[in-house]
Amino acid sequence: MLLFRDDLSNEGDRMSMDNLLKIGVCVIGSGRAGMIHARNFSHRVDKAQLVALVDAHKETLQTAQKEVEVERGYSDYRDALADKRVDAVVVVTPTVLHREVVLAAAKAGKHVLCEKPMAMDVRECDDMIKACEASAVKLQIGFMRRYDESFMAARGRIEAGEIGDVVLVKSLTHGPSVPQAWMYDIRTSNGPLAEVNSHDIDTLRWFAAEEIAEVYAIGGNFRCPQALESYPDFYDNVSMLCRFADGRQGYIDGAVSVGYGYDARTEILGTKGVMFVGRREQDTVVGCSKDMGITQSFVKSWRTLFTEAYVAEDQDFVDCIRENREPRVRGIDGRMAVAVVNAGNRSIRERVPVEVPAAQDGVRSGEGS
């Protein structure tokens, strides 16, 4: 039987039991990404317990609850925030709702892991950071590539000086599927730069340990004819040149609806060498036949490519709460990625290079571990 802090009547018992108690987690938004976290917290994260799920869509909620065997399901996130068993929430609603949900969670004293993109613009991000600081709750952002074994190894080897000083970071993400319809409206979704390439933006900042100061982006729609008429400014392909604050260089290549698989790779060029991160193969099987030649399956989905990174991310969130330390990926990281997304979309629209406003508090969190 699970024991929760509030089940104990004596304060001394509560304190001495604190270390043994599990962090009660609620996932808000039980869709594609939400269920990755829900599955992790239901059986793969140590010292945590999935205590509730939220989804505004009744059938989605019921199916999700059944799958992860969680009794408590709420259609209104505010009811979940009033639940004393909930110590922490994972915010996995559509991005437009992140600010609203995070502000309410902070007010209710719940720790927050917020999926990327953090929000729609930097003002929203600032509100979220301030609210979490004011309530002294953790705010972690869902850039799970920072927990991927290969990305972490690359970062460590760069830091150790293996390729000298980093000069150029190139990062690409191509998604296989036709976008969900809401992504076509750039004004309300911030488009593929936000939904797909936020991860690349964070990777650039992380590997260069520097902020992106200026971008020049071009976009076009080459594979989604269904969006052309109603959303003429929707792009399914984007190329973005980046200049870091100290003059070094970055490049981001983004695409959706590519069909061939989920492609996430990074190349780092230094003064003494180069480093490549990311795999293309779904598994180690290589076929060879008269008709097809040599064949191998491409990685199918972000869900499979980053399975272990999501677990490590969720575990670190819980550990941060228990150990009362700062998350590895903080609000400022989410904020700076959003600033670059907004600058990139403006650059596409206005066909000019656009400067990225610097962080007001001067924190350069590309420097984090």
Ligand SMILES: NC(=O)c1ccc[n+]([C@@H]2O[C@H](COP(=O)([O-])OP(=O)(O)OC[C@H]3O[C@@H](n4cnc5c(N)ncnc54)[C@H](O)[C@@H]3O)[C@@H](O)[C@H]2O)c1
């Ligand atoms: N880290 C990653 O790799 C990654 C991958 C995919 C998505 N995401 C992010 O996660 C978020 C969700 O994306 P998704 O692909 O899972 O979307 P989704 O549409 O599959 O899921 C979103 C869910 O939120 C629910 N919802 C909508 N309004 C709600 C409300 N007011 N209260 C509660 N639930 C509500 C919807 O019914 C839906 O089930 C987005 O911000 C997205 O960018 C991150």
